[in-house]
Amino acid sequence: MASPLRSAWREVPPSRVRHFARLALDEVPVLAEDIFREIRREYPNLVIVPDESGEPVALVGIRRALEHFVRDVSDVSDGSGGPREHPQVFQEFGRGQVQHGRSLDSLQAMYRLGVRLAWRRLAEIGQQVEIPAPAMYELAESGFEYLDGLVAESMRGYAEAAARQAGERLRLQRRLLDLLLAERPRKSPADADALAERAARIGWPLPERVAVAVLLRPAREALAPAVGRDVLLDMECEQPRMVLPDPEEAGRPELLRRATAGWSGAVGPPVPLAEAAKSLRWAAAAVRLMERRLLPAGEVLHCTEHTEALVLLPPEELIDALARRRLAPLAGCGPAQGRRLAETLLAWLETRGGAPEIAERLGVHPQTVRYRLRQIRELWGDEVEDPDRRFELELVLRARRLRGDLLPPSA
Structure with missing residues (x-):
């Protein structure tokens, strides 16, 4: 438990408290095995990771948590009780959920199952050594407080791992975008192989056709558009870039409209994957016209719906020279x-x-x-x-x- 036990335990004779703690500690190895076995029965797909000695890390964590909790009881009786740090292995459990692509829900359910089984056995021991009911009620309450602490440790590990994973994915995604949007006269087979390798590292299936969008931020701290994981989004640029796979697929324009509500920008024409830089070029040209108020702002427009403006307005010098003559x-x-x-x-x-x-x-x-x-x-x-x-x-x-x-x- 994370804090000293309350008054009801202070009224229990210290010798009885120590007897309770000793019996509970003796029970920990068997109890941990029982909890671990029941969790595996309830969650047959649980990934079992061994430690250096070959023992399941989850079993080690259960055993340490039980020992840690029971020792708090005896510490209170001799005046040495106080806040303790929870076993750090529970942070590892949180990190493992990220690595295996799972949420914390199943992990919390396992913790609750373990607490129920542990409380059942501790209640039997309490009855055996005649611990008063008020003290046992407080022990149950402390058990759930302890559970909250374990969950907090796992959440910390989960958040750290998720942040690292997100940061790594963003780094890899930017490398993919740099290669995909590079202006090159002819892309070699080596470029195609590198593109496939970088896409595979972030789990991005290579589409046949793409459209590239350039966005104008509505505000410096504006939230990123709520696009799906199949859309590559680079928010690090002054004008964010977005690669839309299979842009002509049914429903894609409507999804884009909803995801970019409140943003301005332009989506370039659909092109084969290897020619993504061409789509980017047209989108960037449209955005420049929007900034000059020559195309409507306030939404993400499609270049294919403004072909006349994009063909006639960017080559100003040529058009002006022709106008002077004609x-x-x-x-x-x-x-x-x-x-x-x-x-x-x-x-x-x-x-x-x-x-x-x-x-x-x-x-x-x-x-x-x-x-x-x-x-x-x-x-x-x-x-x-x-x-x-x-x-x-x-x-x-x-x-x-x-x-x-x-x-x-x-x-």
């Missing part, structure tokens, strides 16, 4: 007139429809559209009939609309 005819127009003509030209290029259809798209009168189209033909001449020139005009005008320089269609 939109040169607007140089003599004022800003407002130039914008209206550009919007009308884009609507015509996108629809190739007549004035009524373009007017509906722009939210203006058809006669206004006819007037603007005449101006456009005067400014660009035959260029608007050349397929290549029309394509380039549509590219630069769509890019301007994506940047917010032109209004979207009213339809």
